[in-house]
Amino acid sequence: MRPFEYVQATDPAAAVALAGRPGAAFLAGGTNLVDHLKLGIAAPELLVDVSRLPLDAVEETGDGGLRIGATVRNSDLAAHPAVRRDFPVLSQALLAGASGQIRNAATTAGNLLQRTRCRYFQDVTTPCNKREPGSGCPAVEGLHRTLAVLGASEHCVATHPSDMAVALAALDAEVVVLGAAGERRIPVTELVRLPGDDPSRDTVLEPGDLITAVEVAAFPGARRSAYRKVRDRASFAFALVSVAAVLDVEDGVVRDVRIALGGVAHRPWRARRAEQVLRGRPATEAEFGRAADAELEAARPLPGNGYKVPMVRSTLTATLRRLARAEEAA
Amino acid sequence: MPETDVTLTVDGLSRTVTVDTRTTLLDALRERLGVTSPKKGCDHGQCGACTVLVDGRRALSCLSLVVAQRGREVVTATGLERSGTLHPVQQAIVDRDGLQCGYCTPGQVCSAVGMLEEAEAGHPSHVTAAGSAPDAPVELDDEEIRERMSGNLCRCGAYVNIVAAIRDVVHGSAGADGAGR
Numbered sequence: 001m002r003p004f005e006y007v008q009a010t011d012p013a014a015a016v017a018l019a020g021r022p023g024a025a026f027l028a029g030g031t032n033l034v035d036h037l038k039l040g041i042a043a044p045e046l047l048v049d050v051s052r053l054p055l056d057a058v059e060e061t062g063d064g065g066l067r068i069g070a071t072v073r074n075s076d077l078a079a080h081p082a083v084r085r086d087f088p089v090l091s092q093a094l095l096a097g098a099s100g101q102i103r104n105a106a107t108t109a110g111n112l113l114q115r116t117r118c119r120y121f122q123d124v125t126t127p128c129n130k131r132e133p134g135s136g137c138p139a140v141e142g143l144h145r146t147l148a149v150l151g152a153s154e155h156c157v158a159t160h161p162s163d164m165a166v167a168l169a170a171l172d173a174e175v176v177v178l179g180a181a182g183e184r185r186i187p188v189t190e191l192v193r194l195p196g197d198d199p200s201r202d203t204v205l206e207p208g209d210l211i212t213a214v215e216v217a218a219f220p221g222a223r224r225s226a227y228r229k230v231r232d233r234a235s236f237a238f239a240l241v242s243v244a245a246v247l248d249v250e251d252g253v254v255r256d257v258r259i260a261l262g263g264v265a266h267r268p269w270r271a272r273r274a275e276q277v278l279r280g281r282p283a284t285e286a287e288f289g290r291a292a293d294a295e296l297e298a299a300r301p302l303p304g305n306g307y308k309v310p311m312v313r314s315t316l317t318a319t320l321r322r323l324a325r326a327e328e329a330a
Numbered sequence: 331m332p333e334t335d336v337t338l339t340v341d342g343l344s345r346t347v348t349v350d351t352r353t354t355l356l357d358a359l360r361e362r363l364g365v366t367s368p369k370k371g372c373d374h375g376q377c378g379a380c381t382v383l384v385d386g387r388r389a390l391s392c393l394s395l396v397v398a399q400r401g402r403e404v405v406t407a408t409g410l411e412r413s414g415t416l417h418p419v420q421q422a423i424v425d426r427d428g429l430q431c432g433y434c435t436p437g438q439v440c441s442a443v444g445m446l447e448e449a450e451a452g453h454p455s456h457v458t459a460a461g462s463a464p465d466a467p468v469e470l471d472d473e474e475i476r477e478r479m480s481g482n483l484c485r486c487g488a489y490v491n492i493v494a495a496i497r498d499v500v501h502g503s504a505g506a507d508g509a510g511r
Contacts, residue, residue, distance in 0.1 A: 003331050006351040006397045027398065034354065034393045035374050047351070049398050075387075079453040081464035088460060095456040099481025100445055102375060104387045105394070235456065235480035 002043040009050050012178050012212055018048045020180055020208030026050050028071060029105040031098075032114040040124045041115075041131060051107070055212055058082065064218025070109035070211045074164065075100070077108060087216060089225035089244050093167035096229040099236045109211035112165050112175065112191065115202060116158035116266075117238055119143060129155045130199040137199075140302065146240060149301040149308045150265040156199030157302065159263055160192055161238050166262035167227055168214060169270050170244035176213040179206060188214070189260075192267035199266070221248025221256050224327055228319045229262070230311060239263035241311045247323040249283045259316065261295075264308060271295045274316070283324040288317040338402050340365055341409025347396070355399055356380045356391035359406065367407040367436040371483070378482035381437035381444075382406045388444025390481075407436030410443065419443050422495035422504035430486030438482050442496050445478045446470075470500045 006027075009015035019026055023045035027033055030051075036042035055069040058080050066082060077083060078094035098106065106114075120126045120138050127135035139147055139157050147157040168188040175186050192203050205211075225246040231237040242262035248255045257278045259271040274291035281287045292313040299309050337346040340363060347362045356373075359365040359382070371379030373392050380392040383405040391404075410417035416424065419442045429435045449455075449468040457477045458468055468474065475496050476489075484492065498504040 001352045004351055005332050006334065006395070008398075008400075027395070030395060030398065031375060031390070031393050034395060037352070038373065047395075051398060075448070075453060079448075079451070079464070084454065084464055091454065092456075092460070095454060095458075099378065100448065100455075100478055101378060101381055101388050101390045101441065101481045102393075104444075105389055235477050 001037050001040075002045075004037075004044050005046045007046065007048055009048050009053055012050075012053055012055070012210055015048050015050050015053065016178050016180060016208050016210050018046070019210065021046065022207075024048055024207075026210065028107040028110040029073070031102050031106045032110065036115070039122060041122065050210065061215070061217075066216045068108050068214045068216070070213055071107045073104055074098070074106045074108070074111055075103040078103065085223070086218065087167075087171060087222055087225065089170060089227045089246065090164070090167040090216070092227035093163040093229075093242075093244060096227060096239075096242070097163035108164075108214055109175075111162050112168075112188070112211065112214075113203065113205075114162055117161045118147060118158040121158060130158060130195075130202075133198070133200045143304070144302045145304045146238065146263070147302070147305055148265050149299045149305055149312075150261070150269050151194045151298075152266065152300065153195045153197065153199070155197055156195035156266065158195065158199065158266055160265065160267050162268065163227065163229060163239060163242060163262060165192070165268040166239075166242055166260045167225075167244040168216070169260035169268035170225070170246055170258045171216050171222065172219075172258065173214050173216045175211050176215060177205065177209050178212050179209040183212075185215075188268070189270045195266045219256075221246050224248060224323055226319055226323055228315055228322075230315055241308055241315050243312070243315045243319045245316070245319045245323060247283070247320060247327065249324055249327045252282055254278045254281055254283050254287075257320075259291075259295075261312060261316070264299075264312060271316075273298075283320075283327070285317060285321060288320040289313065291320075292316045334397055336396050336400055338396075338399050338404055340404045341406055349396055351395070351397050353396050354392055355382070355384075355394040355396045355404070358396040359391060359404070365406055365408060368440075369433055369436060371434065371437075376483070377434070377437075378441055379434050379437040381440045381482065383440055383444055386444070386447065388441050405440070407439045410439065417443065418499050418504045419446070419496070422498045423492065425504065426491045426495040426498065427488075428491040428495040429484075429488050434482060434484045434486075438479070438484065438492055441479060441482045442492075442499070445475075446496075446499065449474070449478070470496070472497065475500075
């Protein structure tokens with residue numbers, strides 16, 4: 001591990017000013033960054049600790065929405081009564097991720113900004129275009145069983161590892177970002193980039209940009225939402241495939257539906273084609289399958305991860321079926 | 331090499347240590363403060379052997395820089411024992427033989443203590459039924475215990491008796507003479 005200076009930030013503006021310097025990085029829960037320091041993936045000269053900034057509250061916005069502070073711990077967010085009641089998909093996604101210890105440390109903003117668990121990215125003895133631009137991507141012809149089938153490029157087939165981000169993408173959440181030029185908002189669906197020809201940049205954030213909050217607005221049907229995750233073992237494993245869905249059905253017809261997929265792309269994948277196909281259609285198994293197929297037309301699996309395509313289809317239809325049944329019963 | 335002083339409470343005592351900023355809480359405890367109950371298993375947050383309680387919540391000391399823990403109250407498995415009396419979770423693991431080599435045990439103990447408080451505070455888990463009351467304590471059956479303890483690996487495979495020990499604590503029968511044996 002390379003030596004670094006450590007500063008505890010006293011307010012968000014000071015943190016942004018400090019972290020705008022070359023070689024600086026923010027530290028919050030540390031569950032991903034401290035590991036990267038050990039692995040040699042990250043070698044900052046200055047760590048700006050933002051974990052004690054006063055950004056640790058979940059506020060109800062009055063119109064049924066939530067403003068979630070950037071340093072709210074994943075465990076506290078998952079247990080928050082308003083999250084459990086109004087946005088169950090978010091609580092479920094958080095609880096499907098990591099372990100109890102990690103959820104106690106990991107923050108809302110840190111969860112969004114965690115980096116891929118692609119084994120080549122995490123192994124500094126191998127090439128990786130994300131870690132060392134231009135060095136190549138061994139995953140395309142190597143081990144890619146857990147990697148992307150949608151939106152990947154020849155330069156990178158990494159997946160975004162977060163469960164929470166998938167729920168936030170389905171909920172049309174926005175991140176509030178404080179930068180050198182002031183505050184701005186970015187939809188969660190646009191925060192994380194697709195790899196294209198520059199996989200080294202995970203997100204659209206600039207150096208020094210600090211996520212201060214995540215905002216979720218209320219909308220009809222948000223309470224009828226669910227997260228479903230498929231993984232190699234029953235607990236404490238990253239998603240092979242996951243689905244976050246919100247379904248609003250009236251008289252057996254889909255009035256609104258929002259779907260995001262995890263474990264399949266470089267970003268939480270908002271399934272807008274599937275949504276488009278389903279809106280105004282009967283909430284039936286056949287229509288759910290048709291919607292999944294429409295989304296998966298864009299899938300370009302590699303030899304070792306083709307199983308993900310039917311897995312997305314069955315996980316998505318199962319999630320929608322369960323939500324539709326719950327709607328019927330209500 | 332940047333060095334700094336860090337003062338924090340460890341097992342009830344205020345301790346100050348001068349550290350390189352790169353030092354993890356785990357290394358500070360074990361190598362600098364002589365508190366060796368937290369164990370270094372994987373050192374990457376995957377095994378849970380380094381679990382301690384920080385301000386009452388279970389945390390991985392290997393993924394935490396000690397400079398970021400100034401003023402925090404750290405309790406290790408050592409500090410859970412009070413004047414010769416084991417914590418009920420510790421006693422239950424002894425009674426149930428919930429270990430073989432023992433390397434993961436201090437982490438299992440701290441994780442279980444933190445986990446029991448989370449359930450008492452009504453925190454749900456991945457297997458908690460949707461729509462359960464937010465503030466009511468969560469009833470811990472074996473499925474809940476296994477899910478909530480999934481961050482602690484035991485390569486000897488003592489899981490069955492670890493779950494039984496925690497179940498005894500949940501049911502208040504831990505430490506009772508001959509409980510469950």
